[in-house]
Amino acid sequence: MSEEKIVVANKGLVRAEFAFWVGQYMDKFYDALENKKIIGNKCPKCGDVFVPPRKICGKCNKTIPLDQNWVDLPDAGVLKNYTITYYKINDRASRKVKKPQIIGMVQIDGSNTAIVYRLLDIEPEKVKIGMKVKVQWEEKTKGDPSDIKGFIRV
Numbered sequence: 001m002s003e004e005k006i007v008v009a010n011k012g013l014v015r016a017e018f019a020f021w022v023g024q025y026m027d028k029f030y031d032a033l034e035n036k037k038i039i040g041n042k043c044p045k046c047g048d049v050f051v052p053p054r055k056i057c058g059k060c061n062k063t064i065p066l067d068q069n070w071v072d073l074p075d076a077g078v079l080k081n082y083t084i085t086y087y088k089i090n091d092r093a094s095r096k097v098k099k100p101q102i103i104g105m106v107q108i109d110g111s112n113t114a115i116v117y118r119l120l121d122i123e124p125e126k127v128k129i130g131m132k133v134k135v136q137w138e139e140k141t142k143g144d145p146s147d148i149k150g151f152i153r154v
């Protein structure tokens, strides 16, 4: 017994608007970004500071209480590593760009983790691991990761 099926395919993109909640820890973090501030949270056992904040320390498996252990941090840090790409990021079409983009891992001063953002206003050959960088804030913040435009050399 065979069943005949008709398959219809439509090529193109379907845009779906959606909203989701990032959780209480990230909510606080994004609120701080909206005010152009970087905060992290500190493990009560080992003292590691996380940016972005975490609920549980991966090293000690200790829960970091939501209402405690928040740390104000500067909007500056050290470049720990980087890569250079000719592809657009944050773009699902991933088209090639003429000017390479530099994506850096930045450890905010006073934290033990690194965040990934673009390095701005610097030529690839001038980038050095260990160089001091600081946040370039978006003029109008909205409480999400894009409030940080990228990092510039200090």
Ligand SMILES: [Zn+2]
Pocket: 043, 044, 045, 046, 047, 048, 057, 058, 059, 060, 061, 062
């Ligand atoms: Zn810990």
